[in-house]
Amino acid sequence: MEFRLALIGFGVVGRGFTEILVRKQEYLQRKYGLKVKYVGICDIKYGSVVSHEGLDPAKALETVKSGGTLEKHLNGVKGLNALEFIELSNADVVVEATWTNLEVGEPGLTHIKKALNAGKHVITTNKGPIALAFKELDSLAKSKGVKLLFSGTVMSGTPSIRTLIRGLAGCYVSEVAGILNGTTNYILTKMEEGLSFNEALRDAQLRGYAEADPTMDVDAWDPAAKIVILANIAFGSDIKPKDVIREGIRNVTLDNIKDALRRGKRVKLVARAWIDDGGIRAKVTPEEVDVNSFFGQVGGTVNAVMYRTDSLGDVYLIGRGAGGEEAGQAVLADLIELTL
Numbered sequence: 350m351e352f353r354l355a356l357i358g359f360g361v362v363g364r365g366f367t368e369i370l371v372r373k374q375e376y377l378q379r380k381y382g383l384k385v386k387y388v389g390i391c392d393i394k395y396g397s398v399v400s401h402e403g404l405d406p407a408k409a410l411e412t413v414k415s416g417g418t419l420e421k422h423l424n425g426v427k428g429l430n431a432l433e434f435i436e437l438s439n440a441d442v443v444v445e446a447t448w449t450n451l452e453v454g455e456p457g458l459t460h461i462k463k464a465l466n467a468g469k470h471v472i473t474t475n476k477g478p479i480a481l482a483f484k485e486l487d488s489l490a491k492s493k494g495v496k497l498l499f500s501g502t503v504m505s506g507t508p509s510i511r512t513l514i515r516g517l518a519g520c521y522v523s524e525v526a527g528i529l530n531g532t533t534n535y536i537l538t539k540m541e542e543g544l545s546f547n548e549a550l551r552d553a554q555l556r557g558y559a560e561a562d563p564t565m566d567v568d569a570w571d572p573a574a575k576i577v578i579l580a581n582i583a584f585g586s587d588i589k590p591k592d593v594i595r596e597g598i599r600n601v602t603l604d605n606i607k608d609a610l611r612r613g614k615r616v617k618l619v620a621r622a623w624i625d626d627g628g629i630r631a632k633v634t635p636e637e638v639d640v641n642s643f644f645g646q647v648g649g650t651v652n653a654v655m656y657r658t659d660s661l662g663d664v665y666l667i668g669r670g671a672g673g674e675e676a677g678q679a680v681l682a683d684l685i686e687l688t689l
């Protein structure tokens with residue numbers, strides 16, 4: 350199957366995905382019969398180019414790597430804003446990989462609505478629109494007969510969402526719990542080694558794990574959005590990030606961490622959502638967990654999730670949850686899902 354793909358956002362995620370596609374082109378065609386034609390790339394920094402005949406993704410990567418802009422080095426219609434870009438493109442799939450905004454979901458939310466309304470499938474890694482407006486976007490996609498896929502919004506390429514939707518199909522899930530933020534888990538792990546909070550945060554930023562605004566990680570907005578996304582899928586609910594009881598890791602001291610370790614415990618930022626008499630509850634708070642427990646063994650930037658189910662008991666998934674290659678893999682898996 351051949352897709353005409355338009356990519357909005359050529360940052361870490363957009364480029365990570367493009368690198369995988371370029372690298373695995375032959376393999377994807379051989380194994381899945383998947384062919385992808387880039388018919389547009391749009392980025393706030395590198396400009397936008399639309400070409401119905403197709404763009405060379407390897408050239409786009411090369412251009413940006415060598416400090417150039419897409420508008421200068423690729424041929425096609427240039428200078429469009431993201432909405433004009435969607436309108437003019439002949440894509441059947443739009444990949445939305447712009448930055449996350451958890452207050453209003455923009456600009457991703459408008460991009461996604463525009464693309465769905467135009468009858469295009471949407472694949473996004475953008476947590477804001479999915480955490481804030483999943484129900485609305487899902488209905489819109491269904492009414493237009495297209496798919497909205499968003500695997501990369503939680504745990505990147507580690508398939509937390511697909512496991513929940515597909516793997517656990519038919520199970521009754523009563524609780525979801527996870528270490529869903531790599532930056533804070535990395536900071537807590539480094540603090541165990543004696544680094545101060547600020548040193549560990551700087552390290553996470555240098556390695557590219559942290560959000561552009563690290564308060565999203567440190568004050569737990571990012572894992573709050575992720576637990577909302579998982580909860581709404583698991584429970585069919587419509588909770589929002591503001592409904593999540595939220596406490597980040599700013600108040601966790603080196604003394605707290607050392608004291609916990611002396612008692613065989615580790616401090617972890619755990620996100621939980623569960624069904625309660627009064628409805629759905631969700632929280633993200635630092636918790637002490639046993640060093641030898643599943644969550645106690647999750648160190649560094651690694652993420653993990655547990656689904657409590659009726660038929661299978663507790664189901665666990667662990668893996669990398671951040672990075673360009675990891676998020677790129679999530680987009681690729683979604684693209685392959687469109688062929689099934």
Ligand code: HSE
Nearest residue numbers: 530531532559560671
């Ligand atoms: N800042 C996020 C994290 C990136 O640290 O987990 C992935 O969503």
